[in-house]
Amino acid sequence: MKVTIYGSGYVGLVTGACLAEVGNQVLCVDVDADKIDALNRGEIPIHEPGLDELIHANMKSGRLAFSLDAKQGVDHGLFQFIAVGTPPDEDGSADLRHVLTVARSIAEHMTDYRIIVNKSTVPVGTADAVRDAVQNGLTERASQGDFDVVSNPEFLKEGAAIEDFMKPDRVVVGTDNPRTGELMRALYAPFNRNHDRVMLMDIRSAELTKYAANAMLATKISFMNELANLAEHLDADIEEVRRGIGADPRIGYHFIYPGCGYGGSCFPKDVKALERTARQVGFNAELLGAVEAVNERQKDVLFSKIHHHFDGQLSGRTVALWGLAFKPNTDDMREASSRKLMEALWQAGAKVRAYDPVAMDECRRIYGDHPALELCETHEHALQDADALAIVTEWNVFRSPDFESLRQHLKQPVIFDGRNLYDPEMLDKSGFSYYGIGRGKNATS
Ligand SMILES: NC(=O)C1=CN([C@@H]2O[C@H](COP(=O)(O)OP(=O)(O)OC[C@H]3O[C@@H](n4cnc5c(N)ncnc54)[C@H](O)[C@@H]3O)[C@@H](O)[C@H]2O)C=CC1
């Protein structure tokens, strides 16, 4: 089948590469000329395990191509996937500018029946807005073009995106046309071999399903972070509590890891957008507001602990920072907890020596040559002359460090562990001051 995908970011590239891999002819269209040039040279703009190989193999076989030309995109695919960004606008609602630009450009060039598939995360009612934008465009051209609009939200996780796309838990398809539903089912058939994962539903429910999934996951995290902070007041260990509740299959072990707040391009923006959607229809979504507020506060927790440990005297201090990405296996630093921590440390007059296995270039792109930031070649190197170690991303390489060498490098043996990687008792016995999240009595929040 022929597929066009607008937007060559995380979702567009993964969708394009995976659909090409199972035999479709895929054209990815983007407005970013540098990105398309790089892709055409075989350079992949993001770090996503397995993506380079998949893109290279499918470009070579002629099933995957990249273009700047929207008309070529409209001519190419029966399926027109929209996978452009939907960033928060000023009040936190999803900004649909890019989605509607694509819709208008499809209308401008369309000559045959097209299925417009919205994969971007968009508020309920967006399919109607896309349909109106396309219809208005066609009317202006006095064209009789026929089309359907489908909602097909994406649930992949960065760092495991290929696996998630190739073996989805479910494929949600919102459509009001049974024939289009069957065409979507045929497109996804290769990912559906063991059991039918395609769930057909009405469009508005599909749109809401995406926000509901992210909001539920974010709620679990904020709930655990709230309890972690409470555990510090009660001298209990949240890691024991986590194991204790996770054993109940109704709760489960997934997404109940406390930490220094959730980041990334999606949870923060999607929780806000859903809360704003509710507000727009006159509904006060109290829980969503609390999930967001707890997360904002949680991103300050490591700084509070550092500030407290050094009696507020941070000027002239140096903190070694392990991890910059919002989670392991990605170079994405959007809404990463590392950013809030670094900015607070700089504000307080401290310096940061940071290391991340893949996000160093991204950090350089964001902060340039910041005078209070040194990007170090290894995680050990980051420790040199540092007063303390802070960890914000649970990369495997940080899980089992040589604590003896760590003690020798640090000016003071103190660790602020934003991901609860280490055993407090063991570190205590080895003479470290250890601050985890919710690990017994050291409340500063
Ligand atoms: N990143 C993720 O893990 C996931 C993201 N999503 C959703 O998918 C959507 C896309 O997210 P990402 O891939 O992360 O975004 P991204 O920011 O990585 O990529 C978006 C791409 O769209 C391009 N673009 C903008 N306007 C365009 C236009 N008119 N025509 C063609 N291309 C255009 C941009 O140049 C950029 O390359 C968002 O709505 C996001 O919420 C959903 C599931 C997972």
Ligand SMILES: O=C(O)[C@H]1O[C@H](OP(=O)(O)OP(=O)(O)OC[C@H]2O[C@@H](n3ccc(=O)[nH]c3=O)[C@H](O)[C@@H]2O)[C@H](O)[C@@H](O)[C@@H]1O
């Ligand atoms: O809509 C999206 O973009 C995607 O958002 C998330 O995926 P992603 O943001 O890539 O990353 P997650 O693995 O969900 O982690 C998000 C954040 O939550 C934090 N987290 C996660 C799990 C946990 O138990 N505790 C916790 O603090 C992570 O450190 C990270 O900062 C969802 O997991 C995907 O299903 C969804 O498609």
